[in-house]
Amino acid sequence: MRKAPSISRGGGRGGKSSKSGVVGKAPSQRQLLHAVDNGYPVFIDPKAYVSLGRDPGWGPHLDGFINRNLSAIRALGAEPIITSGREGARLVIKPGNKAGAIPLHSHVSGKVAGGIIISPRFGWNGVGRILQSTGWGSGPEFLTQPLVPGSGREVPPWILAGPVITRLAALLDHLKPGYKERREVRTHPRGQIIWPSYLSQQFSKGKWHQIPCRFTELGTDVRLRQIIRWTIEKLRADLSYTGGSDPICLFLTGLCQKLLEGVDDVLPRRPQLGEIENFLGSDVMSAKALKEGLQAISWIVDERGLGGGRSSDGLAWAMSLDKLWERYVESLARDEANFTGGRVTVGRLGETTIPLPWDKSRQRSLGHLIPDIVVHRAEGVEVIDAKYKSHFADLDASGWHAFTEEVKAGVRADIHQVLAYASVFDDTVSVTATLAYPVTRELFEELTNQRRDVVTASIPVGRNIKKLQMRAIPFTGIHQGRR
Secondary structure, three states: OEEOOOOOOOOOHHHOOOOOOOOOOOOOOOEEEEEEOOOOOEEOOHHHOOOOOOOOOOHHHHHHHHHHHHHHHHHOOOEEEEEEEOOEEEEEEEOOOEEEEEEEEOOOOOOEEEEEEEEOOOOHHHHHHHHHHHOHHHOOEEOOOOOEOOHHHOOOOHHHHHHHHHHHHHHHHOOOOOEEEEEEEEOOOOOEEOHHHHHHHHHHHOOOOOEEEEEEEEOHHHHHHHHHHHHHHHHHHHHHHHHOOOHHHHHHHHHHHHHHHOOOOOOOOOOOOOHHHHHHHOHHHHOHHHHHHHHHHHHHHOOOOOOOOOOOOEOOEEEEHHHHHHHHHHHHHHHHHHHHOOEEEEHHHOOOOEEOOOOOHHHOOOOEEOOOEEEEEOOEEEEEEEOOOOHHHHHHHHOHHHOOHHHHHHHHHHHHHHHHHHHHHOOOOEEEEEEEEEEOHHHHHHHHHOOOOEEEEEEEEOOEEEEEEEEEEEOOOOOOOOO
């Protein structure tokens, strides 16, 4: 196997082009491919993206297809890989640590000819409950790509509705209700005529028909609040329609209702054609929260497919599952620290950064150590590294000797990394280095019943003792905590 992106050769038999000499356009039927994060590679059938001549395979179009779609594929955390088959070059896409959906363009026509959706291996419900417990700020990133054909019926409505609601809430926080005073020279009076200005400027110069006026009108804030109310009401209706009695949809519906209480002083109003674009182009809308909120409103207005089956096509998006896992483990650490009286610092906020003072700057490589989570307690310190890997489950099922050398090297690297983090706290009497791995709810219950959900090794370091822990945590958003 060898990875693609910038290669310069054709596919097919021996790299030859089609004998028919016809460079056809991509078929009109658009295919949605399915994969699972860190799962098996997905085969890309060239028939969906180039019209084939007498020779099967990609022909001269393989490099062009890869280059045309490479940025979207990598935004989804995946990688294109070229292998050889009976019909020449064979292209697969290997999923990584992200879930999401992207369109795939035909190199021939340049149009969207298909798409790929990568689902989380622990299921959508687990992701939904974790997002509910950690906040949708750690949720999907929306990509600047066209709609993904067919993905709207594959993704639960809350996976994208949650971030939209978060954006609308941030947008409301940046707006203030009220009217704005305007001054304008008009041909017809409105509000209060500014007589001193009229007599000195217009009347004295013979411009009797130009009347300076002072009046109030709905400001940008009020007009936007009307649009926001319309958007929230529509989003709530869509969630009720597509989500039914789904508990996460009901939770988001409740958030919509709470947001509506903040705009009950205005009437709902669907934005007019081009109005959102005008808002985005104004200097007032320079703040990130305002721009992202307006973008979310445009998705609802255009019915861009937030999932759940109401719309066939859906937005392109990607979500880093390892970062989501890290946020979830952080939330568990904070809950436990609040219960036991500990203090939590986290790497994502720059609270655990440890500089490495190399003696020769030109030869230095890694500049800092950044543990994911450090819990400071009266009895010692716990350094936690959240790993979105299947190592704990695989060790329990097969044992160390069944691992490939590559997987064994990955486990060793995890252990060495967390021990390197823990070594910084040598002056602390008790130091625990913990690797937190996700498992299914079923396996977690089995492990806890047999008291095997946490395995520990003691490492004597001088007069102190370090503990190395491997801990299984269910990827469900529901955790009963340590015993």
